[in-house]
Amino acid sequence: MRRTIAITLAAVTIVGAQALAGPATAAPPPPAAPTISVSSGAVSAHAGASAGRGHTPAATHQNPMALRLPDGQTAASCADPTAIHGTGRDRNWYLYCTTDALTATEKTATGELVQHSVPTYRSTNLTDWTYVGDAFTTKPTWVGDANGIWAPDVVSRGGTWFLYYTASDTPSSTGPTGGGSAIGVATSSSPTGPWTDSGGPVVAPQTAPNGKGARWSFDPEVITASGRTFLYFGSYFGGVHVRQLTADGLRSLPETERQIAIDNRYEGSYLLRHGGWWYYMGSATNCCNGSLTGYGVFVARSKSPLGPFRDRDGVAITDTRVGGSPLLAQNGNRWVGTGHNTVVRDFAGQDWIIYHAVDRTDPYYAGQTGYTKRPALIDPLDWVRGWPVVRGGAGPSDSLQPAPAAQPGQRSAYRPHTVRTDVPGRTIRSLSTGFDGDELPAALTWTRQPDPSTYRVSGGAFSWQTQDADLHPPQTPLASVLTERAPAGDYVLETRVRMDTPATGDTFNYRQGGLVVYGDDGDYVRLVSNSIYDTRQTEFGKQVSGQPEGAPSYGNMVVGPVGDATTLRIVHRVVDGEHRYTASTSVDGRHFVRGGTWTADLGATPRIGLISLGGAGSTSTFEDLRVSTVRTVR
Numbered sequence: 001m002r003r004t005i006a007i008t009l010a011a012v013t014i015v016g017a018q019a020l021a022g023p024a025t026a027a028p029p030p031p032a033a034p035t036i037s038v039s040s041g042a043v044s045a046h047a048g049a050s051a052g053r054g055h056t057p058a059a060t061h062q063n064p065m066a067l068r069l070p071d072g073q074t075a076a077s078c079a080d081p082t083a084i085h086g087t088g089r090d091r092n093w094y095l096y097c098t099t100d101a102l103t104a105t106e107k108t109a110t111g112e113l114v115q116h117s118v119p120t121y122r123s124t125n126l127t128d129w130t131y132v133g134d135a136f137t138t139k140p141t142w143v144g145d146a147n148g149i150w151a152p153d154v155v156s157r158g159g160t161w162f163l164y165y166t167a168s169d170t171p172s173s174t175g176p177t178g179g180g181s182a183i184g185v186a187t188s189s190s191p192t193g194p195w196t197d198s199g200g201p202v203v204a205p206q207t208a209p210n211g212k213g214a215r216w217s218f219d220p221e222v223i224t225a226s227g228r229t230f231l232y233f234g235s236y237f238g239g240v241h242v243r244q245l246t247a248d249g250l251r252s253l254p255e256t257e258r259q260i261a262i263d264n265r266y267e268g269s270y271l272l273r274h275g276g277w278w279y280y281m282g283s284a285t286n287c288c289n290g291s292l293t294g295y296g297v298f299v300a301r302s303k304s305p306l307g308p309f310r311d312r313d314g315v316a317i318t319d320t321r322v323g324g325s326p327l328l329a330q331n332g333n334r335w336v337g338t339g340h341n342t343v344v345r346d347f348a349g350q351d352w353i354i355y356h357a358v359d360r361t362d363p364y365y366a367g368q369t370g371y372t373k374r375p376a377l378i379d380p381l382d383w384v385r386g387w388p389v390v391r392g393g394a395g396p397s398d399s400l401q402p403a404p405a406a407q408p409g410q411r412s413a414y415r416p417h418t419v420r421t422d423v424p425g426r427t428i429r430s431l432s433t434g435f436d437g438d439e440l441p442a443a444l445t446w447t448r449q450p451d452p453s454t455y456r457v458s459g460g461a462f463s464w465q466t467q468d469a470d471l472h473p474p475q476t477p478l479a480s481v482l483t484e485r486a487p488a489g490d491y492v493l494e495t496r497v498r499m500d501t502p503a504t505g506d507t508f509n510y511r512q513g514g515l516v517v518y519g520d521d522g523d524y525v526r527l528v529s530n531s532i533y534d535t536r537q538t539e540f541g542k543q544v545s546g547q548p549e550g551a552p553s554y555g556n557m558v559v560g561p562v563g564d565a566t567t568l569r570i571v572h573r574v575v576d577g578e579h580r581y582t583a584s585t586s587v588d589g590r591h592f593v594r595g596g597t598w599t600a601d602l603g604a605t606p607r608i609g610l611i612s613l614g615g616a617g618s619t620s621t622f623e624d625l626r627v628s629t630v631r632t633v634r
Helices: none
Strands: 035-039 042-046 066-068 082-085 093-096 119-123 128-134 149-157 160-167 175-178 182-188 221-225 228-235 239-245 252-261 267-274 277-284 296-302 325-328 335-345 351-359 376-384 387-390 421-427 445-447 455-458 461-465 481-485 491-499 512-520 523-532 535-543 554-558 565-575 578-586 593-599 607-613 619-622 626-633
Touching: 082 149, 082 335, 093 149, 149 221, 221 267, 228 252, 228 267, 252 277, 267 335, 277 335, 296 387, 296 554, 325 335, 325 387, 325 593, 335 376, 351 387, 421 491, 421 565, 461 607, 481 512, 491 512, 491 523, 512 565, 512 619, 523 565, 523 578, 535 578, 535 593, 554 593, 565 626, 607 619
Parallel strands: 042 082, 042 335, 066 128, 296 335
Antiparallel strands: 035 042, 082 093, 093 119, 119 128, 149 160, 160 182, 221 228, 228 239, 239 252, 267 277, 277 296, 296 325, 335 351, 351 376, 376 387, 421 626, 445 481, 455 461, 461 619, 481 607, 491 565, 491 619, 491 626, 512 523, 512 607, 523 535, 535 554, 565 578, 578 593
8 A cells, every 4th residue: 555544544645666577587396386376466386296304494583584785785665565486497495565655765866765666575585685776767657756666566477477566656638647546457477577567558547436536446456256357446536346358468358347345444455265255355544644543454354355254243334334354553663554465375385464663663764754664573363263363363473483484395393373352350349330320420520521411320321422522633623531540550441332323324424432541631541433434344543642742642553343332441560661552342241342452641541431533423422431450361
């Protein structure tokens, strides 16, 4: 995906172009060659030789992957990565990235960072990569002057390599820019080029379904199934769609288009075949928000590559209460914004997920606050009861890890381990309430008390009208907050909230109710049931004060299922002196889906409680507020 986009925030764009690549160096064939099938820009390699005595010992790696440049520097970014193995006698792996700056030191004559158009790398071990050039030295003539070439997907068919890409801008009828985004393709006899563009769009710009501007035709993904080749594309504005490609792979058939995912939720599509199912993986929220990036990958599956795709709970990703089970989310270490993935299979049969992320301790190019670096990471992808999990459920890694078996005869020391889960322990009764009676408990106090006519306690519930206000100082009128002191140490905070916004409709935007852990108006985390245009989602946000000039102060991720009523859970733990807050959601109040983790310093005396805000006209009804100790289970 491109440089910056958010579900609830505005988009920013990127510029770029540059150099070329040379052919790969062939290697002799292995003693027992694997069967290699190209699928959606990745290689599925089934090793024909088992590891044994005398084979190369298992190697290690540590994220991020090392992308070496000719001058000895390491590339700062490899956003929207796609990876593929060479064909025939070629033992190399190839990695392709979106248009971006490679370093903060390479600048144009006017002082801007040089943009490299689809930088390409080669590796023998899937860990250490060498730069071989850029796919494009100049933009194809049909691509607009603004923005860059984004999100490549590379496949090999019949001896020809196809590089599909997002043309983030095309000429309009009145000038060289502003015609909308499109999907293009270039071909080559080598995985490193030179690439010859097809001369026109595979998917042309198209008006958005709401008739307001062009839809976002981003992030191509190509698969072949039952003798037909399909192209998936799309993003938040317009949703995700699929079309069948022509036999030569250079154009698509508009009459075959069908919707895969609803708008305002997914982009960065990736399709994977496993165990008789097609798995759709899509990324959600903001890709490029510095240390506040909450990007993550979600998964749903279908027996057909054309859908419908449903998550673990049976909810379709076309539903307005959007389906999709969390697959890859930040876990509290230094990596945030873990998204836009591809998958490869090593020669021992282990799947690996490659994705970009943001180092929250070093998020920006030097001297370029606001321009987010997105290095590439790799971690094992395991299968548990028919569903993928990353590193046994542990999520992105930051420490030394077993490396992939990237060559025939190699083996990896990686073995998945069961991850423990935090659940509520003993109820802290002095801080918990079922809202019995007709008054709020004395422990709960107001910050900026609202008009008493806008809330009430009755029938074992607390009803509170959503406010035409928010908690984003100083841009918005500041909303009321209802809180009590947070307990010392680790704890679990829960509520069950019912939003009266209907399941469909886009006139209820950002109306939300849920939990808050509140330091002050500029420092908090919140987990809410939210209306986001025509969708209903669970959002987990973080507000931070004191950010550098040019840096955002709010970031968001989305979590698990949402219903008429949704149980929201935040687990607070202190780990290595940092406060970590992990979100989970549930429709039935029993089966919880865990999402991502924010680290946050909310001061010495944070408070916990409830919010109901984002726009007037709806009501949040809370059945309870529960505070518990933390218990860990397997």
